[in-house]
Amino acid sequence: MNWDDLRVFLAVARTESLSGAGRQLKIDPATVGRRIARLEEGLGAPLFAKSPQGYELTRDGGRLLAHAEAAEQAVSLGLDDLSGDGDEQLKGVIRIGAPDGCANYVLPRVVARIAEEHPELEVQIIAQPRLFSLSKREVDLYVSVSPPSSGRLLVQKITDYHLSLAGMRWYLRQHEDITTREDLKRHKLVGYVPDLIFDKELDYLEEIGASEADYTSNSVSVQLNMIRAGLGVGVVHDFCLPYVNRMERVLPEDVRLKRAFYLVRHADDRKVERLSRFSEVLCQSMREVVEHLEREA
Template sequence: MTPNWDDMRSFLAVARAETLSAAASLLKADPATVGRRVARLEEALDEVLFVKSPQGYRLTAQGQKLLSHAVRLEQTMLDAREDLGGQGSELSGQIRLGAPDGCANFLLPQVCAAITAENPDLDIQIVALPRIFNLSKREADMAITVSRPEAGRLLVQKLADYRLHLAAAEDYLAKHSPISSMAELSHHSFIGYIPDMIFDKELDYLSGTPFERVRLASNSASVQLNAMRQGGGVGVVHDFALPAAPNLRKILPDVFSLKRSFYLIRHEDDRRVARLSRFAESLSEGIRRELVRLEALA
């Protein structure tokens, strides 16, 4: 029995969603149908592709091997559809983009909205998670990171530098002692990351400073920003997020300033996938342009 494309699409959806119901939602199909297609593919290949449990579906070693081939087949089908449809430079299909939540909340919505406006047949899924994405498991088609990966079969492209500063709400500053030096910060409450949940060393903003105690902490940059907006204390904030929080004011910007970088990473197998390359180019241009605009307003 030769595998067919519908069965491979169902396999891909279950591999990504890890449950039949979630995969069925992605495919706009019935869960029982998705289950039958996966079973038919396993029969055709004479391989067990998933370990099934009450917690969901997990790829076996053989399923993991098939995944990369299925993704390449999917990209080939999407490229063929674009070419046969005569859509020229327009993008179509679905692209899933992973990003740290600061970037996902304050940069990607407007950048991706502009891209979808120019490509009406394109669906973009932004996955905001405070951790590093595993592209080998195809959790996303590409991901933005805050440090350059040192291992793995990955394509890595530096997108842009960005800056961070100390900030606090105007109400907080009005109610507490003035801050004219770094030493005076010791009298203030700090907002930051939960120390044992910092997933990347580039996010360890307070390491090596006298202000390592964090009285109000979260693993989310967006939660930290909202805590600052509510007068919870002093924190480190992205300059590109400040226009979204007009009641925040920078503190000691000439004394404390951090520079970090965003990197776009893709799986090496996607090097020749034209639609992903075109999307990456549009995304890179949009992020650079939006960073310049927002940091000028900060």
């Protein structure tokens, strides 16, 4: 058994398909299938059972998974140790997941700052309105709007951020004044699709005294563009406001919500120096960027 075969095994276990593993490893799915067959033949045990949902680990596959992940961790630590050697430059590829508001409006500026100091580092931003799986290595680390309460994870608070009720200046001129929360009942509201809210911290309506939204999306960017198009008013991240001309806060003295970003890593990555250093740089830059954008709002 060699490490390359274990890499293929891990990719199939995490993506639950030959095609998914092939995309991840950038090799042909047929080659992935042959490599898995060779590994099973060498071990004398079936590692996967094919089902309508894809490739599921067998009992033997599950037992091998723990050892393969330990080997992956050892290889990562070894490479990290060799590449360090006193070099302060971060290198290679790091993939970070984040809710789409953070991914669209905060992380690009953060990565631009980091790239100036670490030009050989490639940061991949995966924007998804959902939670990520670190055990399946979908990402190396991710930003969350609430701290996970289970799993073998490293969690640290990055920074607080704020949200406000907002609308386009021209929309607000053409519609009835909003001087109290009661006035919101005479306006259309933009918000999340209720059954697609993946984190309780994203459920803002009750806090602003509303029961439901009239126009909805699971995406912060789409909601922002709905408000920009004049469909109504809605809760907007303060760090988004500088990106939209002539969008202004509504009831600024009454409605201002506070949330926080958290950085989440797999506990096994605690000793990976490169990820630890990146996490430190990322958190510091995110704090500075969020603070700067909120000052501009």
